[in-house]
Amino acid sequence: MRMERAVTEAALSNRAQLSYIAAQAADARVNVELETEGMTLNIGPQHPATHGTLRIIAKLDGEQVVAVDPVMGYMHRGYEKLAEVRTYPQVTTLINRIDWVGSFANEVPFILAAERLMEVEAPPRAQWIRTILFEMSRIANITLFLGDMGLQVGAVTPAFFAFRDREHVLNLIEAVTGGRFHPNFDRIGGLKDDLPAGWITETRRVMKKMRQYCDEIETLVEGNEIFQARTRGIGVIPAHIGLSYGLSGANIRGSGVDWDVRRDSPCGMVHNETDWKVWTHPDGDSFARFWVRLQETRESTRIIDQLIDNIPSGPIMAKVPRIIKVPAGEAYVETENPLGVMGYYVISKGELVPYRVKIRSASFNNISITPWLLKGVYVPDIITILGSLYFILGDIDR
């Protein structure tokens, strides 16, 4: 096993070198302006590989990309402006729709920021259930990625598996919150409701199923030779570049950076009550990002398994006034969402509505590296690299 690993790594560094040389050559071609005629290729806004309406204008030289210019805004909904006229409880309805496949996780950092300003803390039971739902939205989100990544290289089956098994998790979320996509369940000071009867038994069963799903993906996709050839050594992000672009989540952990907000600066959630591990991969390529997400999904099922065994009893709501006025102040809270670090900078002036909400969404930063990353790659690799960066359009456009 060790041997095998050493061999692949050596091969990898060669490939990484090659792609670097290719990038340099592409640069040189732009600078020298040789008379080869370039071509502009529009990928999107309606393209299955872009998960929505992201448009990529790629300038090509033969099969190689010389420069890309991502264009977004086709779905910009102006939540930062809208949040200035919505009361605090109403804002959660908006931010549900930022990352729509892991919606519950969107609500948490905003609620935590408001709680910090109000100096209230959710009771332990609420914190535990919050953490469970948070991790469930991670599973619901990343499951989709795991299936979809196969789709990017032409394997259709994993996508069906993903939708089949994601359903179980969505059912669990629906049983608690009433909503499959937009739970709108988190409240300042706690949660809307308690868990329904029989939910814990069902959760335990589903988590087992999700681990099976991860095994399936591992055998179907990860070990697949074509998949490896299309992702290993492709789209390499060195750690320091990733950091200066503000990459987060599996994208930065896939570059060997051992950083997870859940563990390193926990706020309002109880991940550290359980025994869990932050997964990293040293390679920084598309495969590494896929691999880290696969391990993370499994880890999330383990976190949930441990949490549902010891949910403390007690109230699920702290004492909070009926009409919520948040005292004047500023707070920034970030959490490790499925797509990466998501944070809300909330400025309050002591009124019913926030004065300013700055939404720091993960995909926006994750995608901002594409002009750098896609320079010099080949056209088919655009699709796998974008797929491996994993973005949700709502999380870019807000």
Added chain:
Amino acid sequence: MSSTDASTEQDASPATDAARDEIVARFAAHLGDGLLESHVVPDVDIWLRVSRESWREAAEFAKNGLGFAYFSFLGGIDWMPSPFGREMDSQIDITLGNDEASKIDQTIEQGIAGGETRFQVFARVNDIVNGLGITLKVDLADDDLSVDSWVSVYPGANWHEREAWEMYGFSFNDHPGLRALYLPSDFEGHPLRKDYPLLARRMKPWPGIVDVEQMPGEGDDEDGASSD
């Protein structure tokens, strides 16, 4: 919400935060007069306000001198309260100059770490090794809404500065290409400024709380007057 100066340690709260105070002290030593104000909430956060001249210098020092290698975000703040009022159900088209507008208090009051001007740019960087974050702020003069770009220090600031450019009309010196990011390129106005109306509200006013249509068989038609 009282901002304390870095040099004075008269904060009544017994909790002190050695790591965060140290960072502020090193900033103060490096930037000198460039550091205008600072605020530390122990175990929570750091706010620094720097002068416009030392905005890029502050970024370089944070990244190379203090290990804040992670760029989180950059954005703008407009501290002038909206002339349109911000109540949920304000349907009146309040414009500057009429009676309704004069009722709205438009005094500019900046938040943590203070400020002197209507517009501020703020950004956040992280030290992921020690799990610390800083919020940096800079005032923009009212007659010259420009500040040095951070792109040469943190390349990730590129799109954030483009967003601040179109949403607030700030300009960033030495930015490689200030183009529209979200909005169409011929869009007029700067939507996130407080004096830019929320147009959707103008076109179709918020209906307020409307009674949901009754279910069939629930309540009779004869005494429908009570619902009004």
